[in-house]
Amino acid sequence: MSFVLLKPFVLPIDPVRIGITKEEYTMLQMEHVSKVYRTDLVETHALRDFNFNVAEGEFVAVTGPSGSGKTTFLNIAGLLETFSSGTYLLDGEDVSQLSDDARSRIRNQKIGFIFQSFNLIPDLDVFDNVDVPLRYRKMSGDERKRRINRALEMVGLGARRKHLPSQLSGGQQQRVAIARALAGEPRLIFADEPTGNLDSLMARQVLDILEGINEKGTTIVMVTHDPELARRAHRNVHVLDGAITDFKPYEPDPERVDALAASA
Amino acid sequence: MFTYYLRLAWLSIRRNPILTALMVAAIGVGIGACTTTLTVYYLMARDPIPEKSDVLYRVLVDSWDPAEAYYDGDQGTAPPFMMTHQDAVALMRSDIPTHQSAMYRSAFVVESDNPEIAPDTYSARAAYRGFFDMFDMEFVFGGSWDAAADENGELVVVINRALNEDLFDGKDSVGRELKLSGTVFRVAGVVENWNPIPRFYDLNGKFRDSASLIVPFRTAVNLESDINGSVSCWKPEDINSFADFLNSECVWIKFWAQLDSPEQHAAYMDFLNGYSQEQKSLGRFARPIDNRLIDVMDWLKFRKVVSEDNVVLVGLSFLFLVVCLLNTVGLLLAKFIGGASLAGIRRALGASRAALFKQHLVEVGVIGLSGGLLGLVLAALGLKAVRGWFEDFEKITQLDWSMIGLALGLSLLASVAAGLYPTWRVCRIAPARYLKTQ
Numbered sequence: 001m002s003f004v005l006l007k008p009f010v011l012p013i014d015p016v017r018i019g020i021t022k023e024e025y026t027m028l029q030m031e032h033v034s035k036v037y038r039t040d041l042v043e044t045h046a047l048r049d050f051n052f053n054v055a056e057g058e059f060v061a062v063t064g065p066s067g068s069g070k071t072t073f074l075n076i077a078g079l080l081e082t083f084s085s086g087t088y089l090l091d092g093e094d095v096s097q098l099s100d101d102a103r104s105r106i107r108n109q110k111i112g113f114i115f116q117s118f119n120l121i122p123d124l125d126v127f128d129n130v131d132v133p134l135r136y137r138k139m140s141g142d143e144r145k146r147r148i149n150r151a152l153e154m155v156g157l158g159a160r161r162k163h164l165p166s167q168l169s170g171g172q173q174q175r176v177a178i179a180r181a182l183a184g185e186p187r188l189i190f191a192d193e194p195t196g197n198l199d200s201l202m203a204r205q206v207l208d209i210l211e212g213i214n215e216k217g218t219t220i221v222m223v224t225h226d227p228e229l230a231r232r233a234h235r236n237v238h239v240l241d242g243a244i245t246d247f248k249p250y251e252p253d254p255e256r257v258d259a260l261a262a263s264a
Numbered sequence: 265m266f267t268y269y270l271r272l273a274w275l276s277i278r279r280n281p282i283l284t285a286l287m288v289a290a291i292g293v294g295i296g297a298c299t300t301t302l303t304v305y306y307l308m309a310r311d312p313i314p315e316k317s318d319v320l321y322r323v324l325v326d327s328w329d330p331a332e333a334y335y336d337g338d339q340g341t342a343p344p345f346m347m348t349h350q351d352a353v354a355l356m357r358s359d360i361p362t363h364q365s366a367m368y369r370s371a372f373v374v375e376s377d378n379p380e381i382a383p384d385t386y387s388a389r390a391a392y393r394g395f396f397d398m399f400d401m402e403f404v405f406g407g408s409w410d411a412a413a414d415e416n417g418e419l420v421v422v423i424n425r426a427l428n429e430d431l432f433d434g435k436d437s438v439g440r441e442l443k444l445s446g447t448v449f450r451v452a453g454v455v456e457n458w459n460p461i462p463r464f465y466d467l468n469g470k471f472r473d474s475a476s477l478i479v480p481f482r483t484a485v486n487l488e489s490d491i492n493g494s495v496s497c498w499k500p501e502d503i504n505s506f507a508d509f510l511n512s513e514c515v516w517i518k519f520w521a522q523l524d525s526p527e528q529h530a531a532y533m534d535f536l537n538g539y540s541q542e543q544k545s546l547g548r549f550a551r552p553i554d555n556r557l558i559d560v561m562d563w564l565k566f567r568k569v570v571s572e573d574n575v576v577l578v579g580l581s582f583l584f585l586v587v588c589l590l591n592t593v594g595l596l597l598a599k600f601i602g603g604a605s606l607a608g609i610r611r612a613l614g615a616s617r618a619a620l621f622k623q624h625l626v627e628v629g630v631i632g633l634s635g636g637l638l639g640l641v642l643a644a645l646g647l648k649a650v651r652g653w654f655e656d657f658e659k660i661t662q663l664d665w666s667m668i669g670l671a672l673g674l675s676l677l678a679s680v681a682a683g684l685y686p687t688w689r690v691c692r693i694a695p696a697r698y699l700k701t702q
Contacts, residue, residue: 080612080696101616108614119609119699123275133613135268180613 026089027188027219028054028077033086035072035242046072047242050086054221056187059214061233062223069242070223071192077221078111078190079103091187108136112181112218114210116193118173120165120180126152127161130180137184151179155209171202178209189213191222195229207232265619266626273627280599284631287595291635291679294588296642299671301574301581303647303663308471308570312460313399316522317560319362320398321529323519324558325351325536327543329498330550334515339566343554344496346515349485354539356392360532361521363398366481367391368517369466370489372444374477376431386427387492388444388477389466390484396422396455398522399465404428406438406453409480413452417482421449427476428454444477447487462569464560465520468493470569471657491516513548523557533557589682596631596686600624607690608698617691624687625680632679636672643671 035047047069054060064070075081076088079095088095091110095103112133113119120129130151134144152158155175165173174194181189191210195203207229214220222233230236238245277284311317326343328334333341347355352366368390375383389395396408405428409420421442428437437451455478462470479489488506497514523529536555543549558566600607607620615623640663647661 075696078612080699081694101618104611104614104616104619107612113612115699119605119612121606121609123279132610135265136610136614136616136619138265184614 025056026053027056027058027091028052028221029087029089030077031087033076033083033088035069035076035081036084045242047076047083049243052237052244054188054219056219057214057217059211059220059232059234060222061230061236062221062239063225063227063230063236064239065225068239070225070239072242073239074190074192074221074223078113079107104136108133108184110187112184112186112189114174114177114181114189114191114194116196118165118170118177118197120173120176122165125162125164126157126168126176126179129165129176130183133180133184147183147185148179151183152176154182154212155179169202170198171205174198174202174206175209178206178213182213186218188219188221191220193224194222195224195226203229265622269623269626270630272623273630276599276603276627277630280602283595283599287592287599287631288634288638290588290591290595291632291675291682292638292642294585294678295636295639295671295675296646297581298578298585298674299639299643299663299667300646300650301578302670303643303667304650304657304661305570305574305578306667307461307662308574309564310461311561312462312464312564313560316400317464319522319524320560321521321523321557322560322563323347323355323364323521323536324556325355325540325549326551326554327351327513327515327549328551332498333551334496334498341554342566343551343556344515345518345567346494346496347517347519348513348515349510349517351539351543352517352519355519355536358532358535360523360528360535361394362524362528363394364519364521365392365395365398366517366519367395367465368481368484369468369475369492370479370484371492372477372479372489373446374427374431375443375446377441378431381431386477387473387475388479388484388489389475390479390481390489392481394522395478398520399458399460401458402456404454404456405436406451409452413480414482417480417486419447419449419483420452420480422453422455422478423451424455424474424476425457444479445487445489449479462564464564466493466518467564467567467569485510493518521557529557585678589678592631592679592682593685596628596683597689600686600690604690604693605698607693608695611693611695612699620691621687624690625683628679628683628687629676632675632677632683633672635679636675639675640668640671 030050030052033047033050034045037044037046050073052073062070062073072081076083079090083096086096090106093106095106098106121132124132127148130148131144134147139147149158152161155178157172157175157179160168160172165176168176174197189210194210195206198206210220210222211232222229224230313320324343324345325347326334327348328344334344335342347366356364356366358364370388370390371385372388373383374386392414393408393411395401396403404425406422408422409418412418413420421444423431423437423442425434428434431437431442432440437454440451442449442451459473463472463474493516495514495516497512499513501508501512503509503512521532523532533555536557537553540549540553540555564570610620644663647663650657651661
């Protein structure tokens with residue numbers, strides 16, 4: 001288990017193109033991406049010359065102050081928004097010219113989202129909330145049921161299938177959102193302040209789950225402004241004024257390394 | 265996915281019950297108004313005998329006042345809608361039509377052998393035997409009387425099923441005797457109840473039932489039975505007896521003929537023109553020859569069975585529906601934009617625009633059909649009110665399955681039309697816009 005955890009740690013960082021070496025498979029590759037919001041009077045550069053790579057299996061934290069462009073980056077990376085210029089390859093596919101339908105299909109099949117405010121559908125119970133992305137994949141009922149149950153078991157909510165979101169705590173709701181992201185077996189999860197609305201205990205539980213998911217090979221990109229959370233990622237990227245200003249290779253938490261060594 | 269969308273529609277409706285109720289009410293009121301007016305229009309305007317309406321002709325010959333046309337209105341001039349007794353009898357001698365009959369409406373007091381059944385007055389139609397074949401009347405028992413009965417004015421009668429039920433408990437009454445206004449008749453046949461709407465062959469009481477009794481024309485004339493229809497006279501004449509009346513220039517007899525081919529039609533028109541020419545030589549028919557053969561639908565149109573008021577009402581009701589739909593568009597916009605965050609979540613999770621479009625259209629369809637059902641209830645109430653106001657409208661204020669289907673189809677169509685723009689709007693929303701992210 002410890003080896004699985006450590007595998008992403010040794011990914012070398014390319015000092016020129018912030019990311020990994022070309023020998024590794026690149027899950028997300030942005031080059032000179034910019035996003036400009038225009039009104040009649042104002043032109044706002046939300047992202048400028050944004051260069052960013054994420055290797056398959058990485059757990060990357062994107063940090064930065066409010067308004068720095070983290071969310072814009074995440075929306076573009078998650079194909080929720082288009083960008084103004086640059087190149088973006090997702091899982092090897094150039095997504096810049098894709099139709100809306102194709103972007104929806106990629107979101108549905110390759111990407112899982114976890115939001116700060118959970119974004120569950122309040123009328124649907126836990127089971128049906130997790131079912132939402134699967135519905136758009138035209139899967140059989142049995143297959144959907146199998147995936148939903150497995151995802152809920154993974155986040156420890158197997159007994160809460162029929163509960164409405166309003167009947168759950170914040171942490172439980174976020175675990176439902178994680179289950180929803182997991183049920184589609186995505187290759188990439190985007191988490192936007194996933195613990196922002198949670199107390200520290202619940203935040204720790206959610207992070208544990210995310211780490212567990214990552215250990216099994218799913219790439220995770222997490223936006224946060226919490227340095228403590230960011231420290232648990234393999235790599236930190238700092239965004240300021242729409243551009244990456246700093247990146248840090250992963251520095252293992254000494255306590256965690258000790259703990260892992262002890263367990264080994 | 266359709267059942268999934270239906271479920272989502274139900275959840276959405278439950279989420280905004282008041283807004284949904286307002287939309288259902290708006291569509292329901294509009295559909296109710298349209299269905300009410302359309303039902304009346306549809307029953308008034310429909311072909312009452314579609315299988316042969318194009319070969320049945322109302323026969324008009326112009327025996328009217330040389331100084332003034334019988335009809336001079338927005339459709340030009342026209343000969344009398346009815347004809348004199350002498351013309352009717354003369355025209356009946358033609359063997360050109362496949363079937364033909366002169367006819368008029370009368371009434372008899374029916375006395376039964378059964379002492380428990382009190383004598384009562386029933387409407388009657390005096391006609392020739394061609395009446396039955398011409399209008400494809402279906403016999404339950406027996407058949408029409410023979411040609412001799414027409415010629416000799418025999419005391420025979422054909423009754424309808426309803427009267428046969430009343431008088432003979434629905435049993436075969438052929439050959440049974442029946443006293444009509446004191447005269448004993450023999451039942452020749454029992455016909456199925458036949459009530460074409462409108463009653464095209466006699467538009468005097470166009471939405472009323474057909475007669476319960478049908479007697480030979482000659483018999484009714486011989487008995488000087490009542491004439492329960494219009495009588496129009498133009499010439500000052502001394503009329504001191506029924507015989508005088510029969511020989512007068514008063515018009516009161518309706519005449520229908522079945523002409524199956526253009527050749528038959530042309531031959532019969534030649535016959536009518538020849539007859540008119542002959543009458544001219546006898547000092548009658550002083551007006552220019554203007555004989556008419558008018559088929560069923562043209563006759564209904566000419567007689568304006570559907571009045572312009574009805575057409576205007578239908579138009580107004582559709583305008584009202586449009587107003588209701590515009591309200592619905594606004595309400596739908598409010599509802600869908602209010603739920604845009606949920607649409608945003610679904611888009612983020614992979615729903616395509618098309619999937620969201622279908623989901624919202626199904627919801628619109630559910631609202632529309634609910635509005636349609638409410639509209640049917642309102643239409644039923646509206647038609648009941650119309651029946652209360654106009655006794656004659658009993659038959660044209662009944663919702664039939666075709667109108668129910670039309671109302672539901674219209675409500676679905678109308679709601680989908682109203683929902684297209686709001687649905688399009690919600691599907692155009694960028695998924696990120698409504699996702700609270702930080």
